[in-house]
Amino acid sequence: MDRQALTEVAGEHSVVTVQQHILRQQRLHYPNASGEFSWLLSGITLATKMIAAKVRRAGLSDVLGSVGETNVQGEQQQKLDVFANKVLIHCLGIRRSVGVLVSEENAEPIVLRGDDPHAKYAIVFDPLDGSSNIDVNVSVGTIFAIFRLPDESWNTNQDSDVLQPGRNIVAAGYVVYGSSTVLVYSTGQGVHGFTLEPAIGAYVLSHENMRLPDQGKYYSANEANFASFPPNYQQFINRLRDGDLGTSYSSRYIGSLVADFHRTLLKGGIFLYPPTESHPEGKLRLLYEAIPIAFLVEQAGGVATDGKERILDVQPTSFHQRTPLVVGSKVEAEAFANTKG
Ligand SMILES: O=P(O)(O)OC[C@H]1O[C@](O)(COP(=O)(O)O)[C@@H](O)[C@@H]1O
Numbered sequence: 208m209d210r211q212a213l214t215e216v217a218g219e220h221s222v223v224t225v226q227q228h229i230l231r232q233q234r235l236h237y238p239n240a241s242g243e244f245s246w247l248l249s250g251i252t253l254a255t256k257m258i259a260a261k262v263r264r265a266g267l268s269d270v271l272g273s274v275g276e277t278n279v280q281g282e283q284q285q286k287l288d289v290f291a292n293k294v295l296i297h298c299l300g301i302r303r304s305v306g307v308l309v310s311e312e313n314a315e316p317i318v319l320r321g322d323d324p325h326a327k328y329a330i331v332f333d334p335l336d337g338s339s340n341i342d343v344n345v346s347v348g349t350i351f352a353i354f355r356l357p358d359e360s361w362n363t364n365q366d367s368d369v370l371q372p373g374r375n376i377v378a379a380g381y382v383v384y385g386s387s388t389v390l391v392y393s394t395g396q397g398v399h400g401f402t403l404e405p406a407i408g409a410y411v412l413s414h415e416n417m418r419l420p421d422q423g424k425y426y427s428a429n430e431a432n433f434a435s436f437p438p439n440y441q442q443f444i445n446r447l448r449d450g451d452l453g454t455s456y457s458s459r460y461i462g463s464l465v466a467d468f469h470r471t472l473l474k475g476g477i478f479l480y481p482p483t484e485s486h487p488e489g490k491l492r493l494l495y496e497a498i499p500i501a502f503l504v505e506q507a508g509g510v511a512t513d514g515k516e517r518i519l520d521v522q523p524t525s526f527h528q529r530t531p532l533v534v535g536s537k538v539e540a541e542a543f544a545n546t547k548g
Pocket residue numbers: 282311333335336337338339429462463464465490
């Protein structure tokens with residue numbers, strides 16, 4: 208009995224969980240895979256379910272407000288930043304295939320298995336994205352990317368093992384903790400979305416093969432910084448406002464990259480975080496914010512640059528380096544590239 212027939216039998220009860228989807232992807236595209244990878248991804252699904260449970264009860268459980276310490280970015284660490292970080296380090300750290308973790312909340316990489324040849328992967332992540340929105344019940348998220356470590360990595364532990372250009376990614380994804388909890392991931396075979404079904408505690412396939420429209424109706428940027436945007440960004444936003452791209456645009460800005468990107472992935476349009484006076488290099492971090500998002504948007508038919516270069520071709524030089532980010536639909540990205548200041 209094939210899947211189609213099965214679906215007819217089970218009707219609306221025919222669910223595909225993210226684990227099943229990952230295993231199916233592996234069978235289809237990586238028949239010789241050991242299964243370690245799907246075991247690794249289950250660490251992320253478990254951790255993000257635990258974070259989702261905390262977010263759901265944020266006002267009731269002690270996760271609002273800051274812990275009174277600053278992280279390597281000089282930002283006040285929120286209680287949920289620290290909780291999410293601990294949960295991810297635990298759930299990923301116990302997986303033998305994980306050699307190194309790089310987190311927004313830790314100044315240095317966490318080398319878990321420096322001498323274990325089984326440890327093949329490095330995971331870079333932003334445990335809680337959109338921290339300024341935690342206390343006001345606005346969508347926040349988790350962002351991650353997985354790189355394969357060089358085989359001879361074990362006795363060298365060079366930073367360069369992890370500081371790889373985004374085009375080397377083996378998988379990336381994010382989770383949005385919003386009105387529902389949605390996990391979106393790609394292993395290079397398209398982009399797929401799963402909604403957490405609280406009744407069974409599983410991520411269930413809800414958005415298969417996501418593709419963003421070639422042109423959208425929304426642009427997204429923190430326009431409070433407009434005056435300090437470089438001239439070409441200002442000019443571009445004026446073109447969007449003036450209907451220069453043949454359609455009228457509305458502005459949307461949530462202030463959580465993961466949520467602003469999720470909307471862009473579903474509806475199209477463009478998200479921009481330019482260089483600004485307070486962040487001359489841009490605010491977002493290359494390794495665990497811009498690169499995972501860029502991998503996903505390209506898999507879904509969109510474009511991501513640092514305003515000049517393809518994000519996935521940028522060679523990272525430090526773990527927490529920042530970058531400008533322009534990400535979204537083809538038409539808007541092309542128009543941006545052709546806009547002179
Ligand atoms: O308040 P601003 O300057 O617009 O910055 C908002 C951006 O900062 C971030 O909150 C930074 O991420 P973190 O919350 O993970 O530090 C992004 O999610 C968001 O896009």
